[in-house]
Amino acid sequence: MIEATGLTKRYGAKTAVYNLSFQVRSGAVTGFLGPNGSGKSTTMRMILGLDDPSAGRVTIGGQPYRQLTNAPRRVGALLDAKAVHGGRSARQHLLCLAQLSGIPARRVDEVLGVVGLQDVASRRSKGFSLGMGQRLGIAGALLGDPEVLLFDEPVNGLDPEGILWVRNLMRKLASEGRTVFVSSHLMSEMALTADHLIVIGRGQLLADMSVKDFIARNSTAHATVRTPDDAGMREKLSKALSEAGGLVQPEQDGALRVTGLELPRISDLAHEIDVRLWELSPHQASLEEAYMRMTSGAVDYRSTQDPRQGLQQPAPHPQQGYQQAGYPPQGQYPQGGYPPAGYQQQAPAGWGQPPVQQAPQQQYAQPPAQPYAQPYGQQPAGPPPQPYAATTAAPAQPPVAPVAPVAPAPPAAPAAPPVVPPTAPSLNKSDSEDAR
Numbered sequence: 001m002i003e004a005t006g007l008t009k010r011y012g013a014k015t016a017v018y019n020l021s022f023q024v025r026s027g028a029v030t031g032f033l034g035p036n037g038s039g040k041s042t043t044m045r046m047i048l049g050l051d052d053p054s055a056g057r058v059t060i061g062g063q064p065y066r067q068l069t070n071a072p073r074r075v076g077a078l079l080d081a082k083a084v085h086g087g088r089s090a091r092q093h094l095l096c097l098a099q100l101s102g103i104p105a106r107r108v109d110e111v112l113g114v115v116g117l118q119d120v121a122s123r124r125s126k127g128f129s130l131g132m133g134q135r136l137g138i139a140g141a142l143l144g145d146p147e148v149l150l151f152d153e154p155v156n157g158l159d160p161e162g163i164l165w166v167r168n169l170m171r172k173l174a175s176e177g178r179t180v181f182v183s184s185h186l187m188s189e190m191a192l193t194a195d196h197l198i199v200i201g202r203g204q205l206l207a208d209m210s211v212k213d214f215i216a217r218n219s220t221a222h223a224t225v226r227t228p229d230d231a232g233m234r235e236k237l238s239k240a241l242s243e244a245g246g247l248v249q250p251e252q253d254g255a256l257r258v259t260g261l262e263l264p265r266i267s268d269l270a271h272e273i274d275v276r277l278w279e280l281s282p283h284q285a286s287l288e289e290a291y292m293r294m295t296s297g298a299v300d301y302r303s304t305q306d307p308r309q310g311l312q313q314p315a316p317h318p319q320q321g322y323q324q325a326g327y328p329p330q331g332q333y334p335q336g337g338y339p340p341a342g343y344q345q346q347a348p349a350g351w352g353q354p355p356v357q358q359a360p361q362q363q364y365a366q367p368p369a370q371p372y373a374q375p376y377g378q379q380p381a382g383p384p385p386q387p388y389a390a391t392t393a394a395p396a397q398p399p400v401a402p403v404a405p406v407a408p409a410p411p412a413a414p415a416a417p418p419v420v421p422p423t424a425p426s427l428n429k430s431d432s433e434d435a436r
């Protein structure tokens with residue numbers, strides 16, 4: 001188990017990680033999520049004893065990494081797949097790592113087989129593709145058959161087959177009782193791989209809960225309702241649904257997004273006012289939607305439109321027009337900093353519950369022009385309306401960063417990318433165990 005308590009890291013005036021406390025349990029895959037620059041790699045480096053915390057501590061099995069007996073044989077990690085001597089072959093690279101930790105050379109060929117690099121084992125790694133480099137890095141992490149594994153963006157650059165392989169590998173490692181801590185920006189992948197999530201924003205803990213709970217607490221179920229292509233009918237239904245307590249918002253494609261009313265109730269209301277429905281479907285948020293919702297106030301790097309493109313803003317995702325439920329909107333962060341660790345989001349809104357979001361930007365009194373409503377061959381006058389456009393602009397100023405006292409300059413960070421020595425195979429395991 002990995003346990004962080006009040007973990008803080010400052011680089012001069014920059015607070016990269018602030019007061020992080022969490023546990024990463026064995027027998028599960030724990031996803032480590034956060035926007036760019038939120039402190040994931042810094043946290044992993046502190047776990048591995050590559051950076052010293054400015055405050056707090058982090059332990060593996062109760063002890064800091066550097067005090068672990070046989071530490072390189074108990075913990076395997078992939079932090080930077082490029083941390084390889086490009087002039088060495090894959091086999092030579094792994095042999096070097098193995099020799100540093102007293103791992104038998106035969107283990108090198110085992111892990112080469114596990115990651116699928118056996119046929120290119122003699123090739124110099126500088127000629128490897130991004131995905132091949134990732135596989136080599138993963139082989140290095142597995143070399144010692146460790147009980148604790150950390151992977152920083154392991155699927156970066158992998159093709160779909162490789163991504164599936166990593167997913168299965170992570171799940172298998174966890175099912176063997178190991179501790180698997182993995183960072184990724186690929187939400188769809190994390191949803192399939194992780195059991196538990198630790199989410200940070202600007203160095204602070206935003207969530208520590210199961211994937212299921214995370215989605216439930218950071219999303220609102222809604223219904224997609226579609227009427228025949230008749231603005232009058234849509235408006236009539238929209239009015240009735242709003243009067244019944246629903247939150248109704250127009251979708252770009254002419255459908256209505258309804259929050260706060262059960263599906264049968266929507267159906268009954270439509271029936272009562274004699275409006276036919278072409279679609280009435282439930283929508284559950286994905287991990288990506290829930291993640292975007294939670295972290296939107298903690299994103300440092302946000303793109304703006306290229307004025308030379310001469311293109312319109314792409315159609316925003318419907319979620320973007322929404323006020324965050326339980327999380328301060330962008331640019332309006334509380335002066336006191338972020339919500340404390342363990343901060344609970346508002347309970348998820350079920351179908352029957354009233355909507356938790358603020359009033360929509362635009363009720364459906366003015367339905368957006370439908371490109372298909374134009375007579376055939378006639379172009380709509382002007383660009384189609386962007387009902388959410390006002391809410392998608394990047395803020396002039398990013399949200400205020402958590403205030404932390406300026407610390408004296410810490411020792412310089414290691415220049416070389418961190419490579420954690422691999423661990424030796426446990427003696428009571430068969431040589432081909434990884435190949436199961």
Ligand SMILES: Nc1ncnc2c1ncn2[C@@H]1O[C@H](COP(=O)(O)OP(=O)(O)OP(=O)(O)O)[C@@H](O)[C@H]1O
Nearest residue numbers: 011014016034035036037038039040041042043413
């Ligand atoms: N050695 C260092 N010296 C100064 N600042 C640093 C150093 N390492 C990291 N930082 C800063 O700390 C913050 C957290 O960086 P970190 O690399 O941990 O984020 P991350 O969540 O891993 O980002 P990404 O998802 O982009 O990989 C960033 O603002 C980064 O610039």
